[in-house]
Amino acid sequence: MRRIIAAVCLCAALLVSALSSAAEKTYISIATRSTQMVLGTNDNGELLFLHYGARMGAAEQFEGLKTYRRVDYSMDPQAYPAQGGRYYNVPALAVTYHDSDRNTELRYSSHKVEAVSSDMTRTSVTLVDSKTCLEVKLIYEAYYDTDVILASSEITNGGKKPVVLDAFASSAVNLKAGKYLLTHFYGSWAREMQMESELLTHGVKTVENKMGVRTTHTENPSFMLSLNTSTFDENNGEVIAGALAWSGNYRLSFQIDETDQLSILGGINPDASAYPLAKGETFRTPWMIWTFSSSGAGQASRNLHRWARKDGCYSHAKVCPTLLNSWEGAYFDFGTKTLTDMIDDACEMGLEMFVLDDGWFGSTYPRDNSKQGLGDWELNEKKIPEGISYLADYAHSKGMKFGIWIEPEMVSPKSNLAEKHPDWVVCSEGREKTTTRSQWLLDLTNPKVQDFVFGVFDNTMKLAPGIDYIKWDCNRHVEGFGSSYLKEQSRFYIDYIQGLYSVLSRIREKYPDVIVQSCSSGGGRVDFGALNWFDEAWTSDNTEGLSRVFIQYGTNMIYPACITGSHVSAVPNHQTGNVTPLKFRFDVACAGRLGMELQPKNMSESEKEFAKGAVESYKGYRELVFEGDLYRLISPYDGNHYALMYVNEDKSKAVVFAYCIRYQARTKTPLIRLSGLDGSKNYTVKELNVPEGKSCFWGDGKEFSGEFLRSHGINPQLVKLYDSAVFIVESK
Ligand code: DGJ
Numbered sequence: 073m074r075r076i077i078a079a080v081c082l083c084a085a086l087l088v089s090a091l092s093s094a095a096e097k098t099y100i101s102i103a104t105r106s107t108q109m110v111l112g113t114n115d116n117g118e119l120l121f122l123h124y125g126a127r128m129g130a131a132e133q134f135e136g137l138k139t140y141r142r143v144d145y146s147m148d149p150q151a152y153p154a155q156g157g158r159y160y161n162v163p164a165l166a167v168t169y170h171d172s173d174r175n176t177e178l179r180y181s182s183h184k185v186e187a188v189s190s191d192m193t194r195t196s197v198t199l200v201d202s203k204t205c206l207e208v209k210l211i212y213e214a215y216y217d218t219d220v221i222l223a224s225s226e227i228t229n230g231g232k233k234p235v236v237l238d239a240f241a242s243s244a245v246n247l248k249a250g251k252y253l254l255t256h257f258y259g260s261w262a263r264e265m266q267m268e269s270e271l272l273t274h275g276v277k278t279v280e281n282k283m284g285v286r287t288t289h290t291e292n293p294s295f296m297l298s299l300n301t302s303t304f305d306e307n308n309g310e311v312i313a314g315a316l317a318w319s320g321n322y323r324l325s326f327q328i329d330e331t332d333q334l335s336i337l338g339g340i341n342p343d344a345s346a347y348p349l350a351k352g353e354t355f356r357t358p359w360m361i362w363t364f365s366s367s368g369a370g371q372a373s374r375n376l377h378r379w380a381r382k383d384g385c386y387s388h389a390k391v392c393p394t395l396l397n398s399w400e401g402a403y404f405d406f407g408t409k410t411l412t413d414m415i416d417d418a419c420e421m422g423l424e425m426f427v428l429d430d431g432w433f434g435s436t437y438p439r440d441n442s443k444q445g446l447g448d449w450e451l452n453e454k455k456i457p458e459g460i461s462y463l464a465d466y467a468h469s470k471g472m473k474f475g476i477w478i479e480p481e482m483v484s485p486k487s488n489l490a491e492k493h494p495d496w497v498v499c500s501e502g503r504e505k506t507t508t509r510s511q512w513l514l515d516l517t518n519p520k521v522q523d524f525v526f527g528v529f530d531n532t533m534k535l536a537p538g539i540d541y542i543k544w545d546c547n548r549h550v551e552g553f554g555s556s557y558l559k560e561q562s563r564f565y566i567d568y569i570q571g572l573y574s575v576l577s578r579i580r581e582k583y584p585d586v587i588v589q590s591c592s593s594g595g596g597r598v599d600f601g602a603l604n605w606f607d608e609a610w611t612s613d614n615t616e617g618l619s620r621v622f623i624q625y626g627t628n629m630i631y632p633a634c635i636t637g638s639h640v641s642a643v644p645n646h647q648t649g650n651v652t653p654l655k656f657r658f659d660v661a662c663a664g665r666l667g668m669e670l671q672p673k674n675m676s677e678s679e680k681e682f683a684k685g686a687v688e689s690y691k692g693y694r695e696l697v698f699e700g701d702l703y704r705l706i707s708p709y710d711g712n713h714y715a716l717m718y719v720n721e722d723k724s725k726a727v728v729f730a731y732c733i734r735y736q737a738r739t740k741t742p743l744i745r746l747s748g749l750d751g752s753k754n755y756t757v758k759e760l761n762v763p764e765g766k767s768c769f770w771g772d773g774k775e776f777s778g779e780f781l782r783s784h785g786i787n788p789q790l791v792k793l794y795d796s797a798v799f800i801v802e803s804k
Contacts, residue, residue, distance in 0.1 A: 097112060097113050097114070097135065098112065098113045098180060098183070099111070099112040099113075099122075099131035099132050099134060099135075100112065100131065100183055100195060100197060101130075101131040102193075102195050102212045102214045102221060103127060103214060103216075104214050104215060104216050104217075104218070104219045104220070104221065105216050105217060105219055106126065106127060106219050106364075106366070107124075107125065107126065107127065107219045107221070107363070107364040108123060108124075108125070108126070108127045108128055109123065109124045109212065109214075109221055109245075109362075110122040110123040110124075110128070110131045110134065111151045111197065112131060112134050112137075113180045114148065116179070117179035117180050118147070118148070118150060118178070118179060118180070119150065119151040119152065119178070119179075119180045119197065119199055119210075120148050120149060120150060120151060121149045121150060121151045121244065121245065121246040122134055122137070122149075124245050124246075124247065124312070124362070124364060125247075125310065125312075125364055125366075126310075126364070126366050141331070145158070146158055146159075146160065147159050149246035149333060149335065150164075150178075150244070150246075151197070151199075151210060151244065152164045152165060152178060152199060152208055152210055152225060152241075152244055153165070153244060153335070154166070154167070154176035154177070154178050154201070154208075155167070155174060155175070155176060155238075155239065156174060156175025156176050156177065157175055157176075157177050161327050161329055161335050162276060162325050162327050162335070162337060163239055163241075164225070164239065164240075164241035164243075164244045164337050164339070165178075165208065165225075165227065165237070165239055165240060165241070166237070166238035166239035166342070167204075167206060167235050167236065167237055167238065168235065168236040168238055168346075169204050169231070169233070169235050170231075170233035170234060170235065173203075173204075174238075176201045176204070176206060177201055177202070177203070178199035178200065178201055178208055179199060179200060179201075179202065180197070180198075180199055181198040181199060181200045181207075182197075182198045183195060183196060183197040183198065184196050188213070191215055191216050191217050192213055192214065192215050192216070192383075193213070193214045193216070194211065194212070194213050194214075195211070195212045195213075195214070196209050196210070196211050196212075197209065197210045197212075198210075200230070204230075204231045204235070205229075205230035205231045206227070206228070206229060206230060206231060206235065207227070207228040207230045208225055208226070208227050208228075209225065209226040209228070210223070210224075210225050210243075211223065211224050211225070211226065213359075215379055215383060217378070217382075218363075218375050218376075218378040218379035218382065218383075219363055219364065219365075219375045220361060220362065220363045220375055220376065220379040220384075221361075221362045221363070222359045222360070222361055222362070223242060223243035223359065223360050223362065224242045224243065224356065224357045224358060224359045224360065225240070225241070225242060225243070225356075225357050226354055226355070226356045226357070227240060227349065227354065227355045227357075228349075228352070228353070228354040228355075229349040229350065229351055229352060229353050229354075230352070231351065232351055233351065234348060234349065234350050234351060235348075235349050236346050236347065236348050236349070237342075237346065237347040237348075237349055237355060238342060238346050239339075239342040240339060240340060240342065240347065240355060240357055241337040241338060241339030241340075241357070241360075242316065242338055242339040242340070242357040242358055242359065242360040243337070243338055243339070243360035243362070244335065244336065244337050245312070245314075245335075245336045245362065246333055246334065246335050246336075247297075247299070247312070247333070247334045247336070248331075248332065248333050248334070249299040249300050249310075249334070250299075250300045251271060251299070251300050251301060251302060252271065252272040252297055252298075252299065252326070252328065252334050253269055253270070253271055253272075253297065253298040253299075253301055253302060253303070253304060254269065254270055254271075254272050254277065254295060254296075254297055254326060255267060255268070255269040255295060255296040255297070255298070255304055255369070255629075256268055256279045256291065256292070256294070256295045256296075256324075257291065257292040257294065257295075257626045257627075257629070257630070258290065258291050259289055259290060259291075259292075259595075259623075259626075260289055260290060261289050261593055261594060261596070261613065262594060262612060262613050262614035262619070262647050263612075263614065263619065263623070264288070264289055264292075264594060264595035264596075264598070264611065264612050264614075264623050264626070264627070265292060265595065265598075265611075265622075265623050265624075265625075265626030265627045265629075266622060266623075266626055267622075267625070267626045267629065267709065269298075269304050271302055272326055272328055272334065273328065274328045274329070274330075275327070275328065276325055276326070276327045277325070277326045277327075278323055278324065278325045278326070279291050279293070279295060279323075279324040279326075280321070280322060280323040280324065280325075280341055281293070281321055281322055281341065282321045282341055282343055282344070283321070283549035283550060284320060284321060284513075284549055284550025284553060284564075284565050284568060285319070285320065285481070285513065285546055285548075285549055285550060285568065285569075285572075285592070285596075285597070286546055286547075286548065286549040286592045286593060286596035286597060287319060287320060287321065287322065287549070287596070287597070287599070288592075288595060288596055288597060288598045288599055289592075289593070289594075289595065289596045292598065292599070292626075292630065293315060293316040293318065293322040293324060293338075293599050294313070294314065294315035294316070294599075294629075294630040295313065295314055295315075295324060296311055296312070296313045296369050296372060296629065297311065297312045297313070297314075297326075297336070298310070298311050298369065299311070299312070304369060305368045305369065306368045306369055306370040306704055306707075307367060307368040307370055307747065308367065308368045309366075309367075309368055310364070310365070310366050311364070311365045311368060311369045311371075311372045312362065312363070312364050312365075312372070313362070313363050313364075313365075313369075313372040313373070313375075313376060313630065314336065314338055314360060314361065314362050315360075315361045315376065315599070315600050315630050316338050316339065316358060316359075316360050316361070316599065316600070316601070317358050317359040317360075317361060317384075317599065317600035317601040317603075317604060318339075318340055318358040318569065318599065318601040319569050319572065319573075319597055319599050319601040319602045320340065320341075320565050320566065320568065320569035320601075321340060321341035321343065321345065321565050322338075322339070322340060322341050323337070323338075323339065323340075323341040323342070323343075324336070324337070324338045325337045338360040339357055339358070339360065340357065340358065340565075340566060341565075344553070344562060344565065345562055345563075345564075345565050345566055346562045347562065347563060347566060348560050348562075348563070358601055359600070361376070361379075361384070361600055363375040363376055363379070369629070370702075370703060370704055370747075373628070373629055373630070373702060373704075374701050374702060376630055376631075376632075377628075377631075377632035377633075377701070377702060378701070380600070380603070380631065380632045380635075381632055381634060381699065384600055384603065384604070385600075385603045385604070385607075385632070385634070385635060386580070386588075386603065386604060386605055386606055386607050387587075387603075387607035387608060387634060387635065390587075390607065390634075390698075391634075391694060391695065391698050392587055392607060392608055392634070392637075392665045392698075393423075393424035393425040393473055393540075393541075393587075394422070394423045394424045394425070394665075394666045394667060394668075394687055394690065394691070395418075395423055395424065395425035395426065395427050395473075395475065395541075395667040395668070396414060396415075396417070396418035396421075396423050396425075396426050396427070396667065396668045396669070396672070397427040397429055397543075397639060397667055397668070397669040398411065398414060398426075398427065398428050398429045398669075399429035399430065399477075399669055400615065400639075400641050400642065400646055400669040400670055401414060401642075401669060401670045401671035401672070402414070402429075402431075402671065403430075403431070404430065404431040404439065404440050404441055404442075405431075406431065406455065407455055407456070408455075408456050408457070408458050408462070408463070411426075411428060411456070411463055412463070412466050413672075413673065414426065414671070414672060415463070415466055415467050415470060415472065416470075417672030417673065417680070418472065418668070418672065419470045419471070419472055420672075420680065420684070421668070421672065421680060421683045421684045421687055422684050422687040422688050422691070423472070423667075423668060423687060424472055424473060425467070425472055425473035425474065425475055425540065425541060426463075426467045426472055426473075426474055426475070427474075427475035427476065427477065427541060427543055427667075428460075428463065428474075428475070428476045428477060429477040429543065430442075430477050430479070430545070431452075431455070432451065432452060432455065432456060432460070432476070432477075433445060433448060433449050433450060433451060433452055434446075434448045434450075434452055434487070435448065435450060435451075435452060435453070436448065436487075436488055437484065437486045437487050437488070438452050438454065438455070439452065442509055442510055442511075443484065443486065443510040444484045444485075444486035444487060444510070445484055445486070445487055446479055446482045446483050446484040446487060446489075446511050447482070447483035447484060447487040447488070447489030447490060447514075448487050448488050448489055449478065449480075449528050449531060449532065451535065459535070459536070460476065460535040460536045460539075461535065461536035461537065463536070464535075464536035464537070464538060464539060465536070468538060473540035473541060474536065474538070474539060474540055474541070475539065475540055475541025475542065475543060475587070476532060476535070476539060476541075476542060476543070477542075477543040477545060478528055478529065478532050478542060478543070478544060478545070479544070479545040479546060479547060480514075480524075480525045480528035480529060480544065481513060481514050481516060481525060481546055481572070482511045482512065482513060482514065482546070482547065482548065483496070483497060483511065483512050483513075483514055484510060484511050484512075485505075485507065485510070485511075485512060486510075490512065495556045495557075496514050496515055496518065496520070496521050496524070497512045497513070497514065497515065498512065498513040498514070498515045498550060498552075498553060498554065498555065498564075499512075499552060499554050499556075500552050500553065500554030500561070501554060501556065503552050503554070504552075505552070506551045506552055507548075508547075508548035508549070508551070509547050509548055511547065511548055512548075513548055513549075513550060515555045515556070515557060515568075516567075516568045516571035516572050516575070517555045517557055517558050517563070517564060517567035517568050517571050518555065518556075518557035518571075519571075521557075521571070522571050522574060522575050525575050526575050526578050526579060529542065529544075529575075529579050529583075530579075530582065533583060533586070539586065540586065540587060541586065541587040541588070541589070542586060542587075542588045542589070543588075543589045543591055543610070544588055544589060544590060544591060544606070545591045545592065545593075546591070546592040546593070546596065546597060547592070547593045549596075550564075550565070550568075553565065555567075569601070573601070573604075573605070576605035576606075577605070579605075580605060587607045587608070588605070588606050588607055589606060589607065589608050589609065589610055589637060590602045590603070590605075590606035590608070590609045590610070591609070591610035591637075592610075593613060594610055594611065594612040594613035594614065595609065595610065595611050595612045595623070595627070597609070598611065598627065598631060598635075600631075603631070603635060606635075607635070608634070608635045608636070608637050608665055609631070609635050609636070609637060610637045611623055611624060611627050611636050611637055611638060611664065613647065614645075614647045614648065615639050615640075615641035615645065615646070615647065615669055616641070616645035616647055616648040616650050616652065617645075617650075617652040617656045617657045617660045617661075617794070618648075618650060618652060618733060618794075619647070619648060619650075620638065620660050620661070621660060621708050621714050621731060621733055622708055622709075624636060624638065624660070624663060624664055625704070625707070625708055625714070625716075628664075628702060632702075633663065633664050633665075633697050633698065633702060633718065634665065634697070634698040634699070635665075636663075636664030636665055637664065637665050637667060638660070638661040638662075638663065638664030638665060638666060638667065639661055639666075639667040639668055639669040640654070640657045640658055640661045640666075640667070640668045640669070640670070640683070641657070641668075641669045641670050642670040642671070642674060643657075652794050653794050653796075654679055654682055654683070655682065655686075655761065655763060655796060656731065656794040656795075656796045658682075658683070658686040658761070659729055659731065659761075659796040659797070659798055660729075660731065660796070662686065662690045662694075662697070662729070662798065663697065663716060663729050664697065665697075665698075666687070666690050666694070668683070682761070685761055686761050689760045689761055689798070692800075693725075693727045693760075693800055695720075696718040696719070696720055696725060696726065696727045697718050697727065699720070700718030700719050700720050700721075700726070700727075701718065701719050701720075701721075701748060702716060702717075702718055703716065703717045703718075703719065703746075703747050703748035704716050705717060705728070705730075705744050705745065705746065705747065706730075706742060706744060708731075708733055711734070712732060712733065712734040712736060712737035712740055712742070713730065713731060713732055713733065713737065713742040713744075713790060714730070714731045714733050715728065715729065715730040715731070715742065715744045716728075716729050717729070717746060717748050717801075718748075719748035719749065723748065723749055723750040723753065723778075723803075724750075724753070724802065724803045725800070725801070725802045725803070726746065726748060726749060726755075726800075726801040726802075727798065727799070727800055727801070728744070728746060728786075728797075728798070728799040728800075728801060729796070729797075729798055730742065730744055730788055730790055730796065730797050730798075730799075731790065731794070731795070731796040732790040732791060732792060732793060732794065732795040732796070733793070733794075734793065735793050737790070737791050737792070737793070738791045738792065739791070740791065741787045741788065741789050741790065741791060742787065742788070742790060743784075743785045743786075743787045744785045744786050744787070744788070745781075745782060745783065745784070745785035746781040746782055746785060746786065746801060747782055749778040749781050749782050749801065750778045750803075751777070751778045751779040751782050751783075752778060752779075753777075753778045753803040754775055754776070754777055754778065754803055754804070755775065755776055755777075755778060755781060755801045755802060755803045756773065756774070756775050756776075756801070756802055756803075756804075757769065757771055757772065757773070757774060757776060757781070757786060757799050757800075757801050758772065758773055758799060758800045758801075758802070759772045759788075759797055759798065759799050760798045760799070760800060761798060768788040768789045768790060768795065768797050769786055769787070769788040769789070769797070769799070770787075771786065778803075781801065786799070
């Protein structure tokens with residue numbers, strides 16, 4: 073998204089500008105390969121939202137449209153509904169003017185269409201409130217190939233006096249269907265992205281977060297909406313998916329009104345965030361990302377993933393190396409030898425990178441536990457007297473990459489930083505600062521703090537030549553919000569995230585190639601706003617295989633597998649106590665970006681041998697995971713099994729993962745239809761990492777037609793709890 077903005081300046085823009093009076097109607101069509109959004113003016117000059125769904129042909133067919141609403145009673149669905157006038161639903165925009173007037177009546181003024189690239193067209197529509205000269209520019213970027221439309225708004229105070237924005241959604245979509253099945257992703261720490269579906273009823277449903285940072289544990293700013301059905305379907309029916317690219321407070325609202333029309337709004341949560349706008353000032357909202365599928369939820373996910381890989385995520389599907397992370401294997405308890413031994417073992421198992429997690433810094437207040445040291449980012453020489461460069465060189469000398477952990481937005485009360493800069497801590501004046509995990513949050517609205525946070529990254533990079541990877545953690549949210557820097561406290565939540573993005577932008581300018589992970593107590597910062605800067609995310613602190621099935625299934629509904637950090641850890645699992653076979657743990661982790669997070673010293677030789685084989689085979693097919701199309705074959709919510717596949721673009725090669733996840737399966741083998749294959753091709757099915765050389769599938773190594781595999785399927789004998797299998801399916 074950020075890169076596309078740059079592209080606008082480079083490309084010769086095709087400009088189509090239109091001005092119209094209220095009387096002559098204007099129709100605006102925003103189309104992709106298979107989808108279309110249509111806006112159009114009415115007799116009053118209001119901009120109506122007319123269509124979002126499959127392509128419907130010329131927008132002008134709406135000429136003469138009658139909606140049969142009482143025009144003296146309410147308003148037809150608006151492209152960007154504003155508070156006041158005859159609008160009674162939740163508004164996208166609410167403004168308080170200097171004279172305390174709270175009505176805004178937006179009217180179409182002009183629009184233009186620019187061909188930004190061969191694949192993307194930008195449409196900007198300007199609306200104006202004539203009394204106050206408040207101007208709203210609605211911006212739509214249509215990505216033709218991936219069927220994704222981005223929408224945001226720019227609100228400019230064109231009047232002479234300051235105004236206050238009380239609500240400022242990024243985008244509004246209006247739909248009319250018989251039923252609306254909303255699927256969203258709730259959870260908590262260590263239980264992120266649990267899928268929940270519900271039929272919407274009249275009234276307002278919101279999916280939101282108000283925790284300031286670490287905003288995606290309890291709900292994710294994304295959803296799927298299945299139309300005219302009560303059941304979530306992978307392969308059939310009309311589905312709209314939406315996601316907000318913002319890492320702060322957000323609100324997605326769904327309101328069914330008296331005419332059964334559904335109005336969806338997506339944007340920054342306006343709660344406690346009234347935003348003052350001086351004369352001439354512009355406020356730009358984050359992107360709301362939309363896609364539409366007429367063949368079920370699977371295609372909606374694939375559209376989002378393809379867009380994310382190509383345009384939406386920083387990583388562009390660059391393959392992130394397999395790694396060993398020190399956290400669950402060593403926690404705070406290590407010295408140089410512990411780490412070099414871990415590097416030796418990781419190298420032995422074929423892993424490509426070592427990541428030193430929390431605990432390496434702090435001298436006055438050494439970071440030997442989670443109670444102190446955050447903010448003091450100098451090496452703890454007692455622990456690692458040889459220096460970080462020694463460790464990085466050690467890894468590099470073995471042909472491995474080296475990564476390191478930071479948590480730059482935070483400060484421990486017990487730290488030199490807190491003593492030196494108490495005013496840098498988020499806190500409302502005169503109130504007590506509350507700690508979470510014994511830490512405070514730094515006030516990123518303050519440019520000096522932004523410089524400091526940039527410096528933490530920059531200085532860490534200088535600890536050793538060639539640091540390849542930074543894990544950026546964020547382990548608390550906002551409480552008792554307040555800033556000693558800001559004059560208007562209601563700007564806090566928004567300015568914090570803008571401050572964060574500004575730091576990340578500086579980092580990316582200086583370090584475009586360093587792999588940076590977004591971690592926030594696991595999956596607390598998994599959103600397309602963060603992924604614009606981060607290569608990948610730490611999906612969850614819960615590394616246990618069975619829990620991960622559900623967490624990764626939900627995460628990959630919206631976000632692509634290439635951003636899904638997924639580690640094999642020890643048993644009993646440190647979060648759940650559950651004991652699962654090593655093969656199951658690997659087979660689950662291999663469906664994302666594979667890593668390990670344990671003390672290899674505690675593994676037996678045969679476990680290490682198995683791990684080595686699994687890592688090696690993963691390297692052989694991981695491009696399918698990073699760049700292939702995801703087909704969900706059996707939902708873990710539906711029964712005893714879970715299965716998914718990734719297939720390459722020409723459908724010549726796929727990897728299939730299948731798992732038994734419940735006890736009562738002993739009499740039942742799954743029948744897995746490989747729906748992502750090409751029916752006209754022939755494929756060989758080969759199981760990988762087969763325990764004791766005995767495949768669970770009678771057709772292992774055999775050739776089948778694509779038709780057979782798609783329509784009938786394979787029936788691996790996965791009958792005991794945690795049985796699992798990985799198959800490569802390849803056509804010659
Ligand atoms: C929370 C992260 O999610 C963990 O992976 C680990 O990095 C710890 N923080 C370290 O404090």
